[in-house]
Structure formats: C-alpha cells, structure tokens
Amino acid sequence: MSNFRIGMGYDVHPLVAGRPLIIGGCKINYHKGADGHSDADVLTHAICDALLGAANLGDIGSHFPDNDSNYKNANSLMLLASVVSKLKKKAYRIVNIDTTVCLQNPKIKNHISSMAQNIAVAADIPAENISVKATTTEKLGFIGKGKGISAYAVAMIEKISN
Ligand SMILES: [Zn+2]
Numbered sequence: 001m002s003n004f005r006i007g008m009g010y011d012v013h014p015l016v017a018g019r020p021l022i023i024g025g026c027k028i029n030y031h032k033g034a035d036g037h038s039d040a041d042v043l044t045h046a047i048c049d050a051l052l053g054a055a056n057l058g059d060i061g062s063h064f065p066d067n068d069s070n071y072k073n074a075n076s077l078m079l080l081a082s083v084v085s086k087l088k089k090k091a092y093r094i095v096n097i098d099t100t101v102c103l104q105n106p107k108i109k110n111h112i113s114s115m116a117q118n119i120a121v122a123a124d125i126p127a128e129n130i131s132v133k134a135t136t137t138e139k140l141g142f143i144g145k146g147k148g149i150s151a152y153a154v155a156m157i158e159k160i161s162n
Contacts, residue, residue, distance in 0.1 A: 015032040025076070048083045099133065
C-alpha cells in the first residue's frame with residue numbers, strides 16, 4: 001500500500017470595490033479586492049482544500065464555517081497553519097503543492113515568490129516545494145471580465161511511518 005496521497009482544491013471569490021486583494025498572504029495593490037467572510041485569500045483556501053482532500057478530512061467550510069464570527073476577516077494563512085497541524089496529527093507530511101491562480105488583472109508575477117514564501121511558513125515546508133503559477137482566462141468568462149478570481153491547488157502528502 002502506498003503512503004502517498006493526492007488532493008485537489010478549487011476556490012472562487014467575487015472581486016468587489018472596497019475590499020483588499022490578498023492572494024497567498026500578499027496584499028496586492030488594486031482598486032478591487034476579493035469578497036468573503038475571511039480575508040478571502042483564494043489561493044490559500046484552494047491549498048487548504050487540497051491538503052484536507054488529500055487526507056480525506058472534509059473541506060475548508062466544515063473546519064472553518066463562514067457563519068462563525070471567529071473567522072470574520074480571518075488571516076487565511078492561520079487557517080492553513082491549522083489545516084497543516086490537523087494533518088500532522090494524522091501523521092501526514094506535505095511533499096509538494098502546485099497551484100494556479102486565475103485572474104485577468106492585476107498582474108501578480110512580481111508577488112509570486114513572496115506568496116510561495118508565505119505559504120511555506122504557514123505550511124512549515126520549504127518554499128521550493130510550493131509552486132505558484134498565474135494565468136488569465138484570455139478575457140473570457142467571469143474571471144476574464146474582472147468579476148472574480150479563482151485558484152486551483154494540488155497537494156501531495158505522505159504518511160510518515162515509524
Ligand atoms: Zn475562499
């Protein structure tokens with residue numbers, strides 16, 4: 001039996017005026033931000049779901065309900081750290097995480113290494129094991145029209161046997 005397990009996560013948030021745009025723990029300068037109960041960090045949420053999925057521990061909504069006032073404007077990196085500790089309790093370690101952020105604007109290329117660094121600290125793994133990619137949707141659909149942002153994440157975890 002293999003000790004490796006894989007999980008995927010997907011998240012979407014609307015982009016609205018009057019909210020900060022936080023992706024992978026980086027505050028991006030833009031006239032709109034992601035709406036949501038927490039800080040609406042779409043990338044970190046997708047990673048949380050990928051990790052929870054890999055460990056078959058449910059989804060982010062079941063661990064951090066969006067009607068719980070504890071998570072209003074919550075720093076999603078803290079949620080990620082909490083997910084990682086749940087995995088550690090089940091004797092899982094993270095092997096690597098690969099992600100894609102989908103948004104038309106703004107360009108986030110210059111923030112990618114800081115995002116990977118933030119995620120690495122929260123997930124307690126080296127930044128070299130975290131890949132953050134970005135794509136537009138060629139102006140198609142709700143992302144292309146600037147109405148929202150989405151992120152995909154895939155995570156590999158391994159059961160530690162001793
Ligand atoms: Zn989310």
